[in-house]
Amino acid sequence: MKPRITLKKIAKEFGVSISTVSKALKDSHEISEETRGKIKAFADYYNYKPNSLALQLRNQKTSVIGVIIPEIVHHFFSTVIQGIEQYANSKGYSVMVCLSNESYEKEVSNFSVLTNGSVDGLIVSIARETQENQMYNHFNALIKDDFPLVLFDRIIDDVQCDKVIIDDIGGAFKATNHLAEIGAKRIALITTQDYITVGSLRKEGYLKSLITNKIVVDENLIYKINDNEDLYEQIEKIINVPNPPDAILAVNEIYAAIALKIAKKRGFLIPSDIAIIGFTSGLISEFTDPSLTSVEQHGDLMGRQAAELLIDRIENTAPKEFQKEVISPNLKIRESTLSMS
Amino acid sequence: MKPRITLKKIAKEFGVSISTVSKALKDSHEISEETRGKIKAFADYYNYKPNSLALQLRNQKTSVIGVIIPEIVHHFFSTVIQGIEQYANSKGYSVMVCLSNESYEKEVSNFSVLTNGSVDGLIVSIARETQENQMYNHFNALIKDDFPLVLFDRIIDDVQCDKVIIDDIGGAFKATNHLAEIGAKRIALITTQDYITVGSLRKEGYLKSLITNKIVVDENLIYKINDNEDLYEQIEKIINVPNPPDAILAVNEIYAAIALKIAKKRGFLIPSDIAIIGFTSGLISEFTDPSLTSVEQHGDLMGRQAAELLIDRIENTAPKEFQKEVISPNLKIRESTLSMS
DNA sequence: TATAAACACGAAAACGTTTTCGTATCATAT
C-alpha cells in the first residue's frame, strides 16, 4: 500500500509548518487566502484525509462501538446487528463485530481486544458457556471502570449496566394463552437447558399461562433440548409417544419447524391434531406448510435500543440510573394455530 | 468512564521515566529486578493494558479488516462474515462490519470511513445500486494506492484486485442438467435484473444447459424479478398461466420458496407437476414441504478465502498477481426434484 | 509619529506507545 499523504508532507512541500497546513485545510481565517488556496488544491489532488487513528488518539474518542454476540449466522442476531448499525451510523459511529461462538474463552478474549481503547463502548449478548458457568469477572472489571456497556437478550441481572430484553415471560404467556383459547389441553413446551435465561423465562410464561387457564402442569410435557445433540432425535421423542401433546410451544424457530416436520411425517394434521407455535426471528415460519404461528422478537428494535442506550451513555457522562428496556413481542398468527376443529 | 491508566501515570507514581516503565513491563533486562518488580505489580494491580490506538499509530498497523456488505439479515452474507471472522481472528485480526444497504451513497461513505487508516484492508461485496449505475470510482481510487482489497460474490471484472466468487455458471448448469435429467422439458428461470452479475451468470449456466440438453430456449420462460415490487405477485404470473413450466430454477432461496408455495396453492404436485430448485444459503429449503433441492453456496468458505487473500496481501507486500478464487457450489438434492413420475 | 490592532504564521504540547541512543555510576581488569 502506498503511504498516505500527511500534513507533514504537505507542509514540507510548501515550506510551511504543520499547523499552517492544518489550519488552511480547516479554512481558518488565520491563513492567507493565497496559502490556503494552494494548500487545499494540493491536498485535494493527493486526496488527503486526516488519519483517523491520530484523531482518535488525540480526541480520546474512537466513534466505534463494539458488539460481541454468540453467533452471526442466526436471523435474530443479524437483525440485532442491523438495528445497531443503523442507529449507530446515523450518530456517526461504526460497528465492530466480534463473535464468541458461545465460548467463554473467546468472549473474554474479545473483551480484552475491544476494551483496550479501540471502542467507546460495548454491546454484548452473553455466550452460552459463560452463562452456564456463571463466570462474570470480565463484566465486573468493566463495570468497575464505568465502561459503557449494554447487555441485550441474554443478560445478567447482577451486572449493573443498561439492558435490553424482550418480555419473554409475556411472549410465552401470550402464545400459550392462544393455544389454550383454540382448545389445546395438553400443551408441550420445547425449551432449552435451564441456564439459558431466555429459555427459563419463556418456561415461566408458559407455566403462568397454564395456571391462568386452569390447565394442570404436566412436567412430562416439558422438554429441555440439548443443542449439542441431534435435534430431530430429541424432538421425535416428544411427538412419537403413546399420548402425544395436542399443542406445542417451542422456544425457537428451528425447534418449531422440526416439530412440525416430524408431526406431519407421523401423520398428524396441523393444527387440528397438534397446534404449533415457535418463538421466531427468521423466515422459516413463513415458508413451512402450514406456516407457523410465531412470537416475533423484533431484533432490529432491540439493536436500535441497545445502540441508543449505549451512545447516550457514551456521550452523556453525567451519572444516570441504569435503564432496562423491555420489548414486547407480538404473536403473528399463521396457519399452524388456526382454530382446531 | 474512568480514565485508563497509562505509562505516564505509572512513571509519575515511581518517579521514573516513561521508557523505564515501558521496558519494565516488557521484562527488559535493562531494568533492575527491583524496579521491574514494583512497576509490574503496580501495573497489574491497576490492570494496565497498552492503549491500542497508540500502538496502531506507532506501528502503522491496525490489525483490523473492514467488511462492507449490502445487508446482514441474509443467511449468505452472515455466513460469509462468519468465515471471515474465524480466519481473521486466528490471524490476530478483528473485523469491522459496515452495511451499504444496497445504496451507492452509503457504500461510498463506508469506504471513506474505513480507508482513513482505521483498517488494514477491505473485503467488499458491491451494492446493487452501485452495480446498476456502474459507478466504480471509489474502487479505482483504492486500487491506485495499492490498498489491500478483496471483492467477493458481487464483483467488478475491471477492478484489479483479489476476488472470490462462486461458479455461478457451473452451479446453474448443474442444476438445470438435473432438471433435464428427471424429465423436465419446459424449465423456467426466475432470476434478477441483468445488472446483478450473479443473476446474469446463473442465466448463462441455465442457457448453456438447455443447449447441451437440446432443449429449445423459450424467452417467455425467463422471468426477471424486480426486488422492489411484490414478489408473490410477480412469481404468480409465472405459474398461474395457461401453459405453466414443468420445472423452475430460481436464483435464490426466497424466489424458490415462494414459487413452491404458489404452485402448491394452485394444486400442482411437487415435483411431479413442477420440479423446483433454488440457489440457497439459508435454512428455508430444508423446512419447506416438500423440501427444496438447492444449489449450496458455501458462504463461510468464501469468507475464509477472502480473508486469506486479504491478509496475505496485507502481510506480504511484495508485488504479486491478483488471484481469482472460484468456489464450486454443489447440488443438494431434496424432495422437490425427486424423479418426476 | 507613536501606538494599537489586524494579519499570517510557527512552536510546542498533548494523546500513549516503543525504541534507539546516550550517559552517569559503579565494578572489574590491567
Add this chain to the structure above:
DNA sequence: ATATGATACGAAAACGTTTTCGTGTTTATA
C-alpha cells in the same frame, strides 16, 4: 591509577493530528 565494561536508567524521536499561545510584520488610528 586508568581503561573497560556492565548496569540502570533517561531523553528524544516517531506515528499524525489539533489547538493554544506566541511573535514578527503590516496596516490603521490618534
